[in-house]
Amino acid sequence: MCLQNFPCQEVERHNKPEVELKTSPELLLNPVLICRNEAEKCLIETSINSLRISIKVKQADELENILTKKFLRFLSMRAEAFQVLRRKPVQGYDISFLITNYHCEDMQKNKLIDFIVQFMEDIDKEISELKMSVNTRGRLVATEFLKQFI
Amino acid sequence: MAGSEGFVEADNTEAIIIRIEQKSRKIESLLRQFKPVEALKMALEGSPPKTKDERCKSANWIVVHRAIMAIKDVDGLFVSLDPEYYDILMKYLYRGLSTGDRPTCDQCLRIHEKLTEKAGLGCILRSLADTVNTV
Numbered sequence: 001m002c003l004q005n006f007p008c009q010e011v012e013r014h015n016k017p018e019v020e021l022k023t024s025p026e027l028l029l030n031p032v033l034i035c036r037n038e039a040e041k042c043l044i045e046t047s048i049n050s051l052r053i054s055i056k057v058k059q060a061d062e063l064e065n066i067l068t069k070k071f072l073r074f075l076s077m078r079a080e081a082f083q084v085l086r087r088k089p090v091q092g093y094d095i096s097f098l099i100t101n102y103h104c105e106d107m108q109k110n111k112l113i114d115f116i117v118q119f120m121e122d123i124d125k126e127i128s129e130l131k132m133s134v135n136t137r138g139r140l141v142a143t144e145f146l147k148q149f150i
Numbered sequence: 151m152a153g154s155e156g157f158v159e160a161d162n163t164e165a166i167i168i169r170i171e172q173k174s175r176k177i178e179s180l181l182r183q184f185k186p187v188e189a190l191k192m193a194l195e196g197s198p199p200k201t202k203d204e205r206c207k208s209a210n211w212i213v214v215h216r217a218i219m220a221i222k223d224v225d226g227l228f229v230s231l232d233p234e235y236y237d238i239l240m241k242y243l244y245r246g247l248s249t250g251d252r253p254t255c256d257q258c259l260r261i262h263e264k265l266t267e268k269a270g271l272g273c274i275l276r277s278l279a280d281t282v283n284t285v
Contacts, residue, residue: 029278033248035255046278 001109003101006049017050017100043093050100052086054093055120057127067130068094071123082119084112095123163203170209177213181220187230190217194235194242207285214242219257224264236269240277241285 008014009024018027027048035041043054057072059065072095079085084103086096097116104112173192180189193214221227231239243265246258266274 025281028281030281030284032244032278034244035247035250036259037252037255038250041250 001051001099001104001113003049003051003099003104005101015049017052017098018047019045019050019052020098022047041093043090050098052090052096052098053116054090054096056093057095057120057123063134064127064131067127067134071127071130075123084115163206166203166206167209170206170213174213174216177217181217186217186220186222187227190214190221190227190239191231191235193217194238211242211245211285215246215254218242218246218261219254221257221261224261227261228264228268233269236265236273237276237280238285240265240269240273241280241283244277245285 005015006018006027008016009027018024022028029046031043031045033041033043039056039060040058041056043052045052045054057068059068072089075082076085076087076089076095079087084097084099086098089096099112177189177192180186180192193210193216239261243258243262246254247262249255
């Protein structure tokens with residue numbers, strides 16, 4: 001992850017993450033798309049001063065679909081607290097991270113990568129826990145409700 | 151000037167596609183003889199790096215894909231493959247990983263792991279940074 005400060009070429013005194021704008025092809029590297037299978041994929045786009053990672057989480061059924069969407073929207077809304085999180089995921093993905101040269105100056109690169117890996121693992125754990133609790137509660141409610149008809 | 155270059159490009163494209171078709175016939179025969187490593191070497195050899203034409207790249211990708219899926223023994227592959235082909239193979243592996251098709255991705259991930267061990271991180275970086283010779 002070699003990111004350096006690069007002031008905007010087009011506009012004076014502006015400093016923009018080039019991976020978001022994509023105005024100058026010479027500042028961009030080849031984007032890499034890694035698919036584990038049809039449901040999960042990860043897109044990594046780099047430029048001279050920024051790096052964007054977009055991940056699509058596996059969603060096995062409709063319930064997981066809804067849970068993932070709500071949970072990740074909750075996290076994205078609070079993107080300020082996470083610093084490297086992007087407020088809106090890239091089209092076609094569930095969650096996006098934007099790492100700029102400023103983040104690399106303030107924080108250690110290997111810790112940033114560890115953070116992202118840990119974050120995604122925690123999201124997976126959280127979503128399975130949520131799914132289990134929804135199913136348990138649904139079962140409890142249904143049993144209580146149907147008891148009156150026995 | 152641009153017009154004549156356009157014509158040269160078109161001729162080259164047709165010639166390249168014909169070459170790729172001939173190559174694919176040879177590769178099919180090699181695969182029938184259970185020599186997937188030679189097949190892959192031949193597929194990677196004629197990779198046209200400077201063409202911008204998507205058809206040539208797609209045609210060559212289909213051929214390389216066929217050879218990659220036929221490989222069963224990944225360690226044996228690296229014993230006989232020359233280091234100059236590592237970079238091209240890495241680029242094709244990333245193209246395979248972007249397809250999303252499960253068996254392709256599984257096979258590509260397996261080969262990618264071994265190739266990274268052999269060729270190191272520089273190989274991955276070269277496939278990322280090389281915007282001129284893409285596959």
